[in-house]
Amino acid sequence: MGNNKKSAGKNLIVQGSILAVASIVVRLIGILYRIPLTNIVGNEGMGYYGFAFEVYQILVILSTNAVPVAVSKLTAARVARHQYKNAQAIFRCSIIFAAVLSGTLALITFVGARWISIFMFGGIVEVAPALRVLAPTVFVCAVMGVFRGYTQGLGNMAPTAFSQVVEQLFNAVVSVAAAAILISRGAAFGAAGGTLGTLMGAVSSLVFLYLVYSSYRPQLGLRMKKDPTKKLLENKDIYRMIGLTIIPLVLTSTIYQISSLLDSALFSNILKAIGYQPSFISSLYGIYSSKYQLLINLPLGITAALSVAMMPGIAGAIALKRHEQVREQMDLVIRVTMLIAIPCAVGVAVMGGPIMQMLFRDTTTLPGRMLIIGAVTIVFYALSTLTSTILQASNHMRIPVINAGISLGIHIVFTVVLLAFADLHIFALIYGNIVFSFSMCVLNLRSLAKLIDYRLDIPKMCGAAVIASAIMGAVTFFVYKGSIYLIHSNLISTVIAVLVAVVVYALVMIVTHGVTEEELYLFPKGDMIVKLLYRLHLL
Template structure:
């Protein structure tokens, strides 16, 4: 067991670095959404969320899959010491990204009114969508550079650039929203159109995404320039006679990204379909635009923001798993393949399960702490949808594993089946059960559960792999529910003793981290060898030994 973990420690370390950076970036994103939500209000966040949904689909169709594809192709060639071909793929991918990114940016910019009004049934979102359009070009180029470094086995440039991107995003978003909200207020008065104020504010809020992406692009380009000496030495060591042509590279690139684009589109388009269906059905049922846009604002600005923090970790581990699996497949090492699948899923669950329990037990205090929102609806949405943290984290990593195993079309099939079941379920809940915004929350549970079941079966069929259950799922769940009970009791105790919206929940969260870690180790859910595979693992082992939780 120790030997196997050591063979995967480099992969786990790189994945942990990227996961940590992704979680930090998401925490920053969640943090700045608090003042942004207070500035824009639920209506403004509704327009903001609609614009980002269209932007996200455009990003998926144009360049979202480029880092994954480039990392996979580069890794496979680096594993065989074909550095010239790895460089050829990088150069070809850059040219591809420039063309596709520019086209996507122009389509979204000039088609903003159509997408906002005709597709999303939210015409004021067009202002924010136009602001976001240049980001499609920037992200496309940046994605190729990130993917190149990931293919070389280094997640650090991606990790640092993600944090930089979110810091700039947070600052510019808040400043932009504040300024344009004032401009929008004047425009609303002069044109007698009240919705212009939140629409302008939403456009200001999206400025940060473009500014953050631009600064992040400058950073990865600087790293690439600093790395040119290493690249030259690698090319000199490659004495291969043939270099892949750009024609062949584009063919391979398209065959790699097309299934990823389709599967990711299906995987994410359910958000847009949910919101379009929700808006049209709510309007048909006689609800005012202001009312259902406010509900969507809570869903996108508060619920989704919190749920997405642990999901970032799963996406990061998936990103690190793909080039690692591609390299293992290239050299035919089945033992490494099994090890990487096992540890990707297991380490994801070690974070996802306690996150689910934390959201379930402390939903109302969290909403009050972060947004000053004591209403029942936001807390009920977070409690009800908390299980999606586990399901989406698991299905996201499974998707990446299948892509790393060269089963590129399998996630498409699984996502299409899940999407069909999901849409029927949401329609029934909206029309027949009239569950309002909760229909979308429950619909996400249905979709992600279907994906988990189908993906698990597909991985088993592809490589004969069975995920171990006890230490991956059962022991973390036991430790997490003990954590949940203790943290809830700590919150109630300090709520009675000192009150307020800050200190009771902070004490509860500190208790939660401590109880989960101790419980997990005591019941055998985390071993010393696995801790060593984590960043600062040696320090953690020393701490647990001093606490007599581990033997020396």
């Protein structure tokens, strides 16, 4: 039994690591191509790009984002019982469900792009061209999400990981090339060129996933032939299951994303009402969406990968009524998430300004100040997303929706007051996000304690990471300042400081036993890591 638990924990970390590595690669590519894209279209063009993406993200959530998680959960529950025919039927019905829903939303968006721009963003119609390019992307992403969810439900995260990298590579090349060609027609068309890469990236990813699925077919055919299941699910029952699973996931994700869409709408409309010029509003939002959020979202992608990897394991364990295994996976994934999120938040707060200067040649203090204030949301968003996934995987689907709705109400009131009466412009959005993510954490943790008697042991889960991160932050700050004083190069000083930060955090965690030898064995190549640490006399 002990070996089975260890194996389950190791598999969770391995699968999560595959997605995490892919997430890092994808976001690094995103950072790299955003640099020339921002230089081509400018802050104003990136503002139009950012506004269009806020609408696009809502459409993706309504038709796409919940699909991989729902298909993964439903498939994993059937595979755990060796019901391969039912798993295949779920896949087939999910394709139809996703295609119809996303196709409808895509058509409405394409036709109504100008009206959406006028209504949502205070008459900034320059958002419409980018929105029209993004409309068909919604359909492609929805179908792609079904393929990803199916392979995840089979316990294999590699197809999703590789498809994400393929998607981002095509996205990067096409975005920069199309923006460079179309910028001669103005910032709005330059932004539309940037969104064309999103469409072509999604198409390339869908083709890749279909080829992977085709390679699975012979093996799936053999499994279905051996499937002893006598009671096969009817299509109407499958559609009902998909709907009942997707709707709570969609509502939770929508509330998460709608807070961002409302932020952009409130920001543009309120600032315009109090006298700011549209070009200045768009430039400010361009800094927020293309620079600030880019750096904040990099570590969140890693923690989100662990949530995705956790869902099939918990769904399968619940289907087999292995409640102890469920709790162990919860402990493991929360602890690993905090080991990543806390040092990332400290690192972004300390080194955000120099990194912005290195990436975008932005010597102004605004992006750095934004990151110092907003870095704490990395921890709150990581934990709130993870706890929402745990509640959903534990069949408490409505609770995260309710908690997100309460948090959104608090967030809206707080943000409106700061925008209208405190004249904090872009900082009002940052403070509002802190309030929203913190509220979600508190409410989700309260729900976990009440519903499944799961209480977060904060000292055990976060204590060592907080201490190690504080030491890392102090050392990194002085290393950067010292390097700048000696060599007068922000690029070299930033690289040195970031490398030192990684080494210092790892050493402090190991020396203080913040991470145990048993936990190290769970990571990919864990045995090699442990052997190396013994040779260095660190264990």
